[in-house]
Amino acid sequence: MSEPIIELADGNKIPQIGLGLWQIKDESVFAEAYKAAINAGYRHFDTAQAYHNEQFLGNQIVNSKIDRKDLFITTKIAVQNFGENKSMKSFEASLELLKTDYVDLLLLHFPVPVLRKKTWLRLEDIKRQGLAKSIGVSNFTIKHLEQMQAFANEMPVINQVEMHVFLQQQALLKYCKEKKIVVEAYSPLAHAKSMDNSVINQLSDKYHKSYAQIMLRWAFQQQVVIIPKSVNPKRIEENFNILDFNITDEDMVLLSNQDKNLRTCWNPELVP
Numbered sequence: 001m002s003e004p005i006i007e008l009a010d011g012n013k014i015p016q017i018g019l020g021l022w023q024i025k026d027e028s029v030f031a032e033a034y035k036a037a038i039n040a041g042y043r044h045f046d047t048a049q050a051y052h053n054e055q056f057l058g059n060q061i062v063n064s065k066i067d068r069k070d071l072f073i074t075t076k077i078a079v080q081n082f083g084e085n086k087s088m089k090s091f092e093a094s095l096e097l098l099k100t101d102y103v104d105l106l107l108l109h110f111p112v113p114v115l116r117k118k119t120w121l122r123l124e125d126i127k128r129q130g131l132a133k134s135i136g137v138s139n140f141t142i143k144h145l146e147q148m149q150a151f152a153n154e155m156p157v158i159n160q161v162e163m164h165v166f167l168q169q170q171a172l173l174k175y176c177k178e179k180k181i182v183v184e185a186y187s188p189l190a191h192a193k194s195m196d197n198s199v200i201n202q203l204s205d206k207y208h209k210s211y212a213q214i215m216l217r218w219a220f221q222q223q224v225v226i227i228p229k230s231v232n233p234k235r236i237e238e239n240f241n242i243l244d245f246n247i248t249d250e251d252m253v254l255l256s257n258q259d260k261n262l263r264t265c266w267n268p269e270l271v272p
């Protein structure tokens with residue numbers, strides 16, 4: 001079954017399921033995960049300067065049997081690389097590590113106060129030069145997106161934020177949909193920190209799908225991009241195999257009632 005694609009406001013297309021690459025620090029583990037992902041059907045890979053594994057991904061891109069144009073590669077400007085010159089230099093280093101002439105998506109990793117403005121304008125330059133096909137942000141709240149409208153020449157086409165059954169982000173999702181900003185759910189399995197919810201277990205029995213597949217399908221059915229991370233080939237395949245079933249509206253409501261505002265990563269809400 002071919003993977004669904006979401007069209008971005010700039011006309012580019014993003015595969016709706018990607019492999020998250022955070023915390024994969026060993027190159028042989030990385031290579032195995034990449035291979036399993038390609039075999040399962042993934043073409044979308046999510047790295048960041050802060051993950052220190054862009055070079056591993058670069059080696060896989062070069063050795064891959066898949067054409068570069070058929071891969072979707074995301075990286076992110078790390079917090080310490082914000083600023084006009086630093087962001088450009090760090091991005092050039094990322095391209096070298098990734099062994100590619102362009103990335104498909106370049107994100108500001110976090111709404112760093114003050115510096116995010118100049119850094120965003122840099123991303124716009126990078127896009128104009130064709131070095132990033134699309135540009136976006138990560139961990140931005142509605143307030144940060146509202147502020148951007150005052151200085152951005154073009155608005156982000158993606159906002160990558162923590163989102164899962166236990167942190168549903170419905171106000172942000174609604175706002176982004178209205179503004180044609182696609183939401184990309186990071187930690188869609190809540191970083192495996194809550195794997196014993198009774199409603200999810202019941203639905204897992206009902207649909208004959210795993211706990212993880214119910215969590216991922218819940219996000220997927222809301223038209224968000226999902227980037228689960230795994231280094232286990234069986235789980236990598238399992239996380240991709242969510243295209244052959246549909247959670248009913250009634251059961252989606254049951255899942256919507258499981259929100260507990262669980263943050264497993266950053267909380268950007270207090271950032272001015």
Ligand SMILES: NC(=O)c1ccc[n+]([C@@H]2O[C@H](COP(=O)([O-])OP(=O)(O)OC[C@H]3O[C@@H](n4cnc5c(N)ncnc54)[C@H](OP(=O)(O)O)[C@@H]3O)[C@@H](O)[C@H]2O)c1
Binds near residue numbers: 020160161188192230
């Ligand atoms: N922009 C940001 O600030 C930001 C922040 C956090 C994450 N991210 C991105 O989002 C990606 C995903 O988030 P995440 O890595 O935090 O967490 P996640 O994908 O929610 O969960 C990953 C954890 O779940 C386990 N797992 C994976 N598949 C499973 C399955 N089918 N059944 C049971 N356990 C499973 C993994 O272990 P195994 O590897 O052993 O399978 C790992 O411990 C990251 O890798 C990164 O690319 C972005």
